[in-house]
Amino acid sequence: xxxxxxxxxxxxxxxxxxxxxxxxxxxxxxxxxxxxxxxxxxxxxxxxxxxxxxxxxxxxxxxxxxxxxxxxxxxxxxxxxxxxxxxxxxxxxxxxxxxxxxxxxxxxxxxxxxxxxxxxxxxxxxxxxxxxxxxxxxxxxxxxxxxxxxxxxxxxxxxxxxxxxxxxxxxxxxxxxxxxxxxxxxxxxxxxxxxxxxxxxxxxxxxxxxxxxxxxxxxxxxxxxxxxxxxxxxxxxxxxxxxxxxxxxxxxxxxxxxxxxxxxxxxxxxxxxxxxxxxxxxxxxxxxxxxxxxxxxxxxxxxxxxxxxxxxxxxxxxxxxxxxxxxxxxxxxxxxxxxxx
Amino acid sequence: xxxxxxxxxxxxxxxxxxxxxxxxxxxxxxxxxxxxxxxxxxxxxxxxxxxxxxxxxxxxxxxxxxxxxxxxxxxxxxxxxxxxxxxxxxxxxxxxxxxxxxxxxxxxxxxxxxxxxxxxxxxxxxxxxxxxxxxxxxxxxxxxxxxxxxxxxxxxxxxxxxxxxxxxxxxxxxxxxxxxxxxxxxxxxxxxxxxxxxxxxxxxxxxxxxxxxxxxxxxxxxxxxxxxxxxxxxxxxxxxxxxxxxxxxxxxxxxxxxxxxxxxxxxxxxxxxxxxxxxxxxxxxxxxxxxxxxxxxxxxxxxxxxxxxxxxxxxxxxxxxxxxxxxxxxxxxxxxxx
Numbered sequence: 001x002x003x004x005x006x007x008x009x010x011x012x013x014x015x016x017x018x019x020x021x022x023x024x025x026x027x028x029x030x031x032x033x034x035x036x037x038x039x040x041x042x043x044x045x046x047x048x049x050x051x052x053x054x055x056x057x058x059x060x061x062x063x064x065x066x067x068x069x070x071x072x073x074x075x076x077x078x079x080x081x082x083x084x085x086x087x088x089x090x091x092x093x094x095x096x097x098x099x100x101x102x103x104x105x106x107x108x109x110x111x112x113x114x115x116x117x118x119x120x121x122x123x124x125x126x127x128x129x130x131x132x133x134x135x136x137x138x139x140x141x142x143x144x145x146x147x148x149x150x151x152x153x154x155x156x157x158x159x160x161x162x163x164x165x166x167x168x169x170x171x172x173x174x175x176x177x178x179x180x181x182x183x184x185x186x187x188x189x190x191x192x193x194x195x196x197x198x199x200x201x202x203x204x205x206x207x208x209x210x211x212x213x214x215x216x217x218x219x220x221x222x223x224x225x226x227x228x229x230x231x232x233x234x235x236x237x238x239x240x241x242x243x244x245x246x247x248x249x250x251x252x253x254x255x256x257x258x259x260x261x262x263x264x265x266x267x268x269x270x271x272x273x274x275x276x277x278x279x280x281x282x283x284x285x286x287x288x289x290x291x292x293x294x295x296x297x298x299x300x301x302x303x304x305x306x307x308x309x310x311x312x313x314x315x316x317x318x319x320x321x322x323x324x325x326x327x328x329x330x331x332x333x334x335x336x337x338x339x340x341x
Numbered sequence: 342x343x344x345x346x347x348x349x350x351x352x353x354x355x356x357x358x359x360x361x362x363x364x365x366x367x368x369x370x371x372x373x374x375x376x377x378x379x380x381x382x383x384x385x386x387x388x389x390x391x392x393x394x395x396x397x398x399x400x401x402x403x404x405x406x407x408x409x410x411x412x413x414x415x416x417x418x419x420x421x422x423x424x425x426x427x428x429x430x431x432x433x434x435x436x437x438x439x440x441x442x443x444x445x446x447x448x449x450x451x452x453x454x455x456x457x458x459x460x461x462x463x464x465x466x467x468x469x470x471x472x473x474x475x476x477x478x479x480x481x482x483x484x485x486x487x488x489x490x491x492x493x494x495x496x497x498x499x500x501x502x503x504x505x506x507x508x509x510x511x512x513x514x515x516x517x518x519x520x521x522x523x524x525x526x527x528x529x530x531x532x533x534x535x536x537x538x539x540x541x542x543x544x545x546x547x548x549x550x551x552x553x554x555x556x557x558x559x560x561x562x563x564x565x566x567x568x569x570x571x572x573x574x575x576x577x578x579x580x581x582x583x584x585x586x587x588x589x590x591x592x593x594x595x596x597x598x599x600x601x602x603x604x605x606x607x608x609x610x611x612x613x614x615x616x617x618x619x620x621x622x623x624x625x626x627x628x629x630x631x632x633x634x635x636x637x638x639x640x641x642x643x644x645x646x647x648x649x650x651x652x653x654x655x656x657x658x659x660x661x662x663x664x665x666x667x668x669x670x671x672x673x674x675x676x677x678x679x
Contacts (some may be wrong), residue, residue, distance in 0.1 A: 034353065048539055048540060049538050076388035115359050121671040160624075166467055176626055177397075178626050179626075203580065206397050206565070206607060206626070206627060207396065207565065207567070207606065207611075208396060208606065208609040208623065208625075208626070208627075209396075209626055209627075210609070210611070211608075211609040211611070211622050212624065214611070215622045222579075225624055233538075235539070235613060236355075236568075236610070236611035236613050237611045237614075239611070239612075239613040240611050240612070240613075240615055240616055250643050259616050260616070263613055263616065266582045274539070274540065277539065277540050277542075277543040278539055278542075278543070278568075279542075279543075279566075279568040279569050279571065279572040280545070280568050280571075280612060280613060280614075281567050281568045281571055281595075281607070281610045281612050281679055282612050282614055282679050283614065285572065287547065288543040288546060288547060288572065289544070290540065290541070290542065290543035290544040290547060292510055293512065293536065293539040294541065295540075302534045
């Protein structure tokens with residue numbers, strides 16, 4: 001059993017670049033993103049449409065549709081640990097063939113992913129058992145069919161699906177949205193992954209069901225000491241779920257630090273503007289301040305900072321000509337902005 | 342349930358919208374009903390925004406469609422009170438009254454991509470109601486439309502363009518212009534910002550607020566997002582499984598709710614201030630409308646449920662100014678607000 005309080009390094013993403021080559025132009029969906037994921041800790045990734053958060057997740061899983069997508073740069077070092085918590089080896093995921101045996105071993109066994117729409121990520125013609133069993137038998141071939149069924153029932157009991165002995169043979173259309181998402185989580189956990197990537201898992205759910213799922217994810221993280229990459233555009237959800245937060249805009253990380261610092265003292269103008277533009281259920285009810293302008297076209301070629309056109313603190317002549325690097329302004333607090341040097 | 346009836350623009354009493362389920366086949370026998378909206382009573386005053394909040398199956402969208410007459414109610418009274426004293430009985434309108442109704446009550450929809458005809462220009466989309474209602478045409482129409490389009494933050498050059506050349510936020514503005522051009526007094530806004538990016542939501546929400554003030558509009562603002570409801574509403578209505586469970590002025594509902602479901606809903610809303618802390622979670626999900634429990638629809642999830650709650654449906658009771666709750670135990674239980 002791995003020590004529950006160990007926050008060992010799990011994944012190091014270094015300068016990841018994933019581009020999509022389309023007729024209309026090249027979309028630099030992820031354009032130089034670096035971050036780390038640790039066991040037992042959650043990195044929240046916030047951003048709006050086109051910021052690249054989902055493509056980043058898919059790149060880690062090597063699930064990028066290729067063509068037209070291509071991971072053209074970077075490394076994703078996955079650290080394997082044995083049962084006693086000792087480091088076994090480090091694999092650069094990007095050096096593996098996306099559809100190769102090595103990658104398939106990592107995918108689902110070491111890293112699992114849950115998506116926003118459980119209806120479309122589950123097969124409509126297979127039962128819950130079929131889908132979870134498939135994952136178990138593929139990755140843990142030493143497990144017998146009976147054992148696999150038992151494990152599956154236990155898993156879906158653990159994720160809070162009532163009557164697991166009956167529901168194990170249900171089809172996805174027979175389950176409500178919340179139940180389907182629980183089934184997806186059970187599927188993701190079936191092989192005890194070290195890392196869980198959650199891509200907007202509760203966006204399509206009712207808020208009372210969402211709170212149950214969030215609670216479940218947290219409990220499971222404690223139990224399995226999983227690292228989690230939690231992606232959402234919902235500020236409050238990311239705040240509740242994360243230890244650290246990375247804010248993304250147009251394919252790049254613009255600010256990265258722990259959850260308290262990023263809400264108490266955000267430094268990047270986009271982060272500051274974002275916090276002021278989102279309605280909250282508590283706190284002062286001031287007038288919302290929208291971020292001026294709109295998200296630029298993904299094909300737009302930027303010179304200098306990508307947030308220039310919408311930034312209220314922009315310095316003309318500087319911000320639109322020099323590209324800002326991500327620098328550590330305070331210990332553990334990274335910002336990509338020329339205001340901080 | 343009307344107070345100060347002079348300033349009420351919309352009065353709803355006992356509204357029901359049931360969808361029949363048929364067994365199919367040649368005879369199409371009715372086997373049951375989905376009680377999408379079940380005995381809902383409320384009112385909206387002139388110039389106020391009433392937020393309607395609830396989860397899947399609560400009936401808020403159906404309610405909005407009944408109010409804007411996209412659906413015909415199964416039962417109940419729905420009346421629109423105009424400033425000149427005319428009262429429109431929405432379920433029984435004659436031809437002329439229908440025209441007046443259409444000019445008084447308009448709707449804004451959730452999906453800016455589906456709610457605009459892709460083959461019509463902005464001018465045609467926004468101007469259509471003026472043409473249909475014989476209000477204006479030709480250059481006069483273009484002038485009116487041009488004005489309203491600028492009022493919502495678009496440009497006159499946009500009039501000749503088609504929806505596909507606009508972003509989601511801009512399309513929503515077109516939808517708002519379309520609703521406003523006829524000078525309605527009540528707008529039913531059904532999740533108007535849910536499909537938009539967070540940074541655009543604020544623009545549209547502020548736009549709606551400003552327009553309400555400038556034009557003296559009332560909104561029935563429907564959303565599943567409690568934070569947005571808090572920002573927009575003067576009073577808030579909470580719906581659950583087709584029923585109205587509580588309605589109160591905003592601060593009262595948020596801080597001193599009287600219905601257990603309201604408390605549950607408020608506690609479930611994620612908040613930045615709660616980061617790093619665990620919170621209590623209530624099990625269960627919104628019920629299947631085909632399988633409603635006996636007695637109060639909330640009893641399977643209610644920690645206060647007692648015998649009577651499993652037997653009888655509670656009535657809507659007034660507990661304060663503009664504050665109504667549908668609960669057997671409202672005077673016995675102490676609840677937490679946000």
